[in-house]
Amino acid sequence: MSDPQPLPAKPAExxxxxxxxxxxxxxxxxxxxxxxxxxxxxNSSMVQLTLVRFREFIREPEAVFWxxxxxxxxxxxxxxxxRQRGPDKVQVGAVTSAPGSAVVIQSLKKDSTLVxxxxxxxxxxxxxxxxxxxxxxxxxAVKDSVTYVYDRGRSDAVNARVMxxxxxxxxxxxxxxxxxxxxxxxxxxSRYIDFLVPGLLGMNLMGSSIWGLGFAIVTARxxxxxxxxxxxxxxxxxxxxxxxxxxxxFLVLEVITLLGFGHLAFGVPLRGSLVxxxxxxxxxxxxxxxxxxxxxxxxxxxxxxSGIMNFIMLPMWIFSGVFFSSANFPRVVxxxxxxxxxxxxxxxxxANMLEGASFAGITPQLLVIVVWGIxxxxxALKLFRWR
Amino acid sequence: MKLAAAHCYTETPSTMxxxxxxxxALRVQGLRKAYKDVIAVDxxxxxxxxxxxxxLLGPNGAGKTTTIEICEGLLPxxxxxxxxxxxxxxxxxxxxxELLGIQLQDTQLSEKLTVDETLTLFQSFYRNxxxxxxxxxxxxxxxxxxSRVGTLSGGQKQRLAVACALVGxxxxxxxxxxxxxxxxxxxxxxxxxxxxxxxEGRTIVLTTHYMEEAERLCDRVAIVDHxxxxxxxxxxxxxxxxxxxxxPPPEPRKTSATLEDVFVSLTGRTLxxx
Numbered sequence: 137m138s139d140p141q142p143l144p145a146k147p148a149e150x151x152x153x154x155x156x157x158x159x160x161x162x163x164x165x166x167x168x169x170x171x172x173x174x175x176x177x178x179n180s181s182m183v184q185l186t187l188v189r190f191r192e193f194i195r196e197p198e199a200v201f202w203x204x205x206x207x208x209x210x211x212x213x214x215x216x217x218x219r220q221r222g223p224d225k226v227q228v229g230a231v232t233s234a235p236g237s238a239v240v241i242q243s244l245k246k247d248s249t250l251v252x253x254x255x256x257x258x259x260x261x262x263x264x265x266x267x268x269x270x271x272x273x274x275x276x277a278v279k280d281s282v283t284y285v286y287d288r289g290r291s292d293a294v295n296a297r298v299m300x301x302x303x304x305x306x307x308x309x310x311x312x313x314x315x316x317x318x319x320x321x322x323x324x325x326s327r328y329i330d331f332l333v334p335g336l337l338g339m340n341l342m343g344s345s346i347w348g349l350g351f352a353i354v355t356a357r358x359x360x361x362x363x364x365x366x367x368x369x370x371x372x373x374x375x376x377x378x379x380x381x382x383x384x385x386f387l388v389l390e391v392i393t394l395l396g397f398g399h400l401a402f403g404v405p406l407r408g409s410l411v412x413x414x415x416x417x418x419x420x421x422x423x424x425x426x427x428x429x430x431x432x433x434x435x436x437x438x439x440x441x442s443g444i445m446n447f448i449m450l451p452m453w454i455f456s457g458v459f460f461s462s463a464n465f466p467r468v469v470x471x472x473x474x475x476x477x478x479x480x481x482x483x484x485x486x487a488n489m490l491e492g493a494s495f496a497g498i499t500p501q502l503l504v505i506v507v508w509g510i511x512x513x514x515x516a517l518k519l520f521r522w523r
Numbered sequence: 524m525k526l527a528a529a530h531c532y533t534e535t536p537s538t539m540x541x542x543x544x545x546x547x548a549l550r551v552q553g554l555r556k557a558y559k560d561v562i563a564v565d566x567x568x569x570x571x572x573x574x575x576x577x578x579l580l581g582p583n584g585a586g587k588t589t590t591i592e593i594c595e596g597l598l599p600x601x602x603x604x605x606x607x608x609x610x611x612x613x614x615x616x617x618x619x620x621e622l623l624g625i626q627l628q629d630t631q632l633s634e635k636l637t638v639d640e641t642l643t644l645f646q647s648f649y650r651n652x653x654x655x656x657x658x659x660x661x662x663x664x665x666x667x668x669x670s671r672v673g674t675l676s677g678g679q680k681q682r683l684a685v686a687c688a689l690v691g692x693x694x695x696x697x698x699x700x701x702x703x704x705x706x707x708x709x710x711x712x713x714x715x716x717x718x719x720x721x722x723e724g725r726t727i728v729l730t731t732h733y734m735e736e737a738e739r740l741c742d743r744v745a746i747v748d749h750x751x752x753x754x755x756x757x758x759x760x761x762x763x764x765x766x767x768x769x770x771p772p773p774e775p776r777k778t779s780a781t782l783e784d785v786f787v788s789l790t791g792r793t794l795x796x797x
Contacts (some may be wrong), residue, residue, distance in 0.1 A: 184647040188636060195635040195671075359631035367595055367627075369620040370648040415649065435678065 181370060185378035190354065193223050203390060207340045207396050211333055214459075215402050220327035225251045226296045229269035231260045236275040240282060243307020244273065250299060252338045257298065271295040273304070280308065292344075325490045333398035335458040335486035340390055341420045342427075342452065346445055348386075349379045349428030354441040357432075363523050372522065380425050385422045407492030415495075416488060419502060420481040423509030427477070429516035436521075452478035480504035546609070548695050548726035549594060554587050554603035563589040565750035567603070569601045576717065576727045578741035580734070580786060581612075582795040586750040587730045588628060591697055594728070595625050608694055621650055624693030626684045628700050634673030638664050638683055641672060642690050649691040661719070662686040663712060678709030685716065696720060698729040702736060714740055734783035744782070748790045761785045 161480075177183060193199055229239050232254045244252045255263055255272075263269045264285060269291045272285040286293040324330065356362045365375065391414070398404035406413070426460060431448060435441035455462055455469075456478035465473060473479050484501035487493035525561065549571035556564040564586040570579040580589050592598040594605055596612045596619060605612065610619050632641055639655060646652040659668055662682040667675060681701065688696055698717070702710045710733075716739055717727055731737055737744050738758045746754040746761075753760055765780035765788060 146658045157728040179643065179647050181647040184644045188640070188644055191640065192633060192635045267776070356633075360629050361631060361633065362629060363597060364625070364627055364630040364632075364687075367597055367620065367623070368645060369617060369650070 182374050182378065182381075185374055186371075186381045189352070189378050189382035190385070193348070193382065199348075202278075202387065203340070203344050204393055207336050207390075207394050207482040211329070211336055211394065211398055212401070214332055215329040215398075218298050218332075225249060226271075226292070226299055226344060227251050227253070227269045228296060228300055229253050229255050229260050229263045229272045231255055231257060231272060231274045232259055233279065236279065240273060240275050240304060240307075244300065244303050246307060247299065247303040250296075251301060271300060274298060324403050325407070327402075329398070329402045330404050330485070330490055331461070333394065333402070333404045334461065334489050335482050337391065337417070338420065338456070338478055338482040338485055339453065339458045340394065341387070341417060341481060342424045342449060344386065344390065345360035345383055345421050345424030346428040346449060348383055349373050349425055350432040350435075350441050350445050351438060352379065353429070354435050355434035357435075357521070357523075358437050366522050376429065379429075380422060381423055383425055384418065387417060391417050404489070406489055408488035409494070412495050412498070413485070413488050416481065416484045416498070416502070416505075419505050420477075420484075423477055423505045425513070426509045426516060430512045430519070433516045433519040434521050452476050455479070457482050475504060478506055479506040480508075480518070546573045547571065547606070548575070548608055549577075549728060550604070550606040551590070551594065552604040553603065554585075554590065555601045556593060556598065557601055560797065562750055564600075567747065567750060567752055569745055569752065571726060572729055573726055574721065574724050575742045576721050576729070576740050578737040579728060579730045579742035579747065580732075580744050581730075581747040582739055582790050584795050585747045585790075587747060588699055588748070589728060590680070591699055591728065592627075595623060595697055596620070604728065621691065622694045624688035624691055624696040626688045626696075626698045626701055628703075630684060632672050632680070632683065632687070634671060637669050637671055638675070639668050641683065642686055645687045646690045651692055653692045655690065655692050657713075658686045658690045661689060661716060678705045681705060681709070682713070682716075685713070689720070693725070695726045695728070700730055700732065702731060702733065710736070734781060734786055738782045746786060746789055753789050754785065758782050 164397050172254055187325060226249060228244065228250050230237060230244065230252055232241075233256060237254075238486075241252055241254065244250055253263070253269065260272050264272050270290065274283040274285060275281075276283060284300065286297055288294065353362070356365070366372075378471070395404070395406065395413075399406060427448060431444045432441055435444060452458075455465065455473045456476050457463075457473075458478070462470075462479060474483075480501040484498040484505070487498050491497075547570050549569065551569040552565055552566050554569075555562075555566040559645065561584075567586070567590060569579075569590075577592065581587050589598065593600045594607055596607075596616055608622055609618055610622075612619060618685045636644070638659065642655045642658060646655055659665055662685055664679060664682055664686065667679055672683065681704070685698065685701060688698070696717075701717075702713050705713065714736070717729070723725055729740070741758060743755065743757050744761065747754055754764075756764075762782060762785060767787050
């Protein structure tokens with residue numbers, strides 16, 4: 137063969153283990169005493185595994201976008217869309233075919249919260265059907281009488297009925313017996329953006345933990361990388377811990393970017409203790425990490441794990457009060473909704489940020505989070521397929 | 524009769540090594556492994572000596588990869604004994620993982636990491652590793668040291684996989700089709716690397732479909748089919764055992780048989796599709 141080196145003499149004695157005599161070269165024997173400490177902190181397997189997680193994340197631009205940029209875009213978009221603009225204008229249609237219509241339209245136009253559009257018969261029916269107007273005012277042949285046409289099941293239509301009627305009656309000369317004045321206030325913390333930002337943070341904690349762990353582990357499994365790593369002396373616990381360790385580092389960045397944006401751009405309040413807030417985030421991220429591990433415990437392909445992840449996350453996006461309050465669901469399902477981990481995280485975040493609740497005030501939610509974490513973690517370890 | 528008895532002591536040098544030094548790098552006895560509907564390994568016996576380059580040959584589906592993965596501790600056997608470097612997986616798994624270097628047929632290393640980062644990661648698992656730079660030089664990936672794995676060619680990826688096997692400073696190297704799909708240059712480079720590892724007195728078990736490669740590299744080869752051992756010996760011994768004149772007509776006539784002749788005459792000419 138082309139090897140220029142002479143064969144080294146086969147040493148007769150056994151290596152350090154003393155169990156089986158098989159040859160070691162001098163060079164190897166010299167290495168035998170290379171102290172582990174010389175390797176240093178940076179080259180320890182735990183640090184190396186965690187660094188790999190960082191690198192894989194940072195070098196995946198899509199992942200960075202979904203974790204950091206997307207929640208901010210969403211908060212900005214929804215914050216602007218639902219910003220306080222004074223009361224909504226009510227769209228009303230008036231049918232012009234009847235004789236008294238001019239008088240009625242005259243009185244309606246005095247109310248600035250109403251937007252009046254005049255229609256002939258067929259156009260009016262179409263405007264109502266397509267939702268362009270909430271209500272139709274139809275003056276009748278009889279003097280001083282109108283008919284309101286609207287859908288009684290629509291709250292904006294019922295509201296329009298009240299406002300239109302008031303305008304019509306005062307226009308015709310009705311006077312109110314009681315003098316009233318209005319005093320307006322705007323309370324930070326009661327706006328939609330204040331409700332939304334904690335919900336987005338909770339959703340983000342769930343998403344990055346479940347996606348981050350689930351996808352990375354299943355990818356490693358499907359590429360046989362997990363199997364390859366199992367053939368090394370790598371500690372399995374360290375492998376799993378490295379995901380949590382990197383999650384916790386990115387978590388700090390996620391929380392700071394999203395809450396910082398909400399606070400600076402929209403004045404979303406941070407009324408509770410920041411330490412408690414961070415604790416909720418850390419416990420939430422670890423608990424969702426357990427769920428992520430569970431989703432990844434057996435799936436062999438990324439397609440399969442995507443399905444499982446959506447199956448787990450979709451109900452929580454809907455029920456756990458991310459974009460709208462979970463109080464909208466029927467009372468019978470409320471106890472179940474409260475037991476979902478994302479509900480617990482969202483409720484705890486809102487209680488802390490908006491109401492300034494103390495640690496004791498959010499104990500039930502923290503308990504739900506911790507129990508989910510423990511149960512899913514142990515279930516995951518029990519089910520985990522290393523090959 | 525006297526002559527025959529004397530002959531026992533003057534057999535091939537490799538046999539002498541085994542009798543002198545009873546140390547075996549690998550001993551497989553009565554190994555059996557069945558999947559749902561196929562018996563992959565059916566009572567296989569193998570012995571690999573320390574310092575040997577041992578080739579495991581066989582058509583697709585013969586049970587080579589299953590055998591190797593059982594020896595690597597990645598698959599449990601249904602029955603049989605496996606002793607690797609005098610240790611057993613049931614009791615000494617942690618020790619064995621330190622001592623073995625493994626290259627699997629279908630591992631895809633993380634594409635986002637560089638060559639250097641990949642090897643530093645693998646190195647960090649071992650108590651007594653080799654220097655990353657040194658291993659990179661051995662597999663001649665110096666120029667690609669800071670390149671992402673995703674940008675490497677097939678041959679370079681394969682060399683990196685072998686580098687990952689070497690970085691733990693193993694005593695026994697398992698290579699599962701290390702040269703499949705490589706160009707002739709990469710293949711020769713891999714051969715040099717294997718020879719160099721063996722020159723350090725360490726043991727290699729490899730599988731290959733290239734008979735020329737087995738002929739050049741291996742001290743001894745085992746041919747397996749349907750999970751059985753059907754031939755065992757040095758390539759020369761196996762080639763000598765074949766009578767060229769008995770080969771069927773399409774095989775080219777030569778003065779002596781090649782290992783490929785041996786392989787085809789033992790395993791037949793039927794296609795094996797996995």
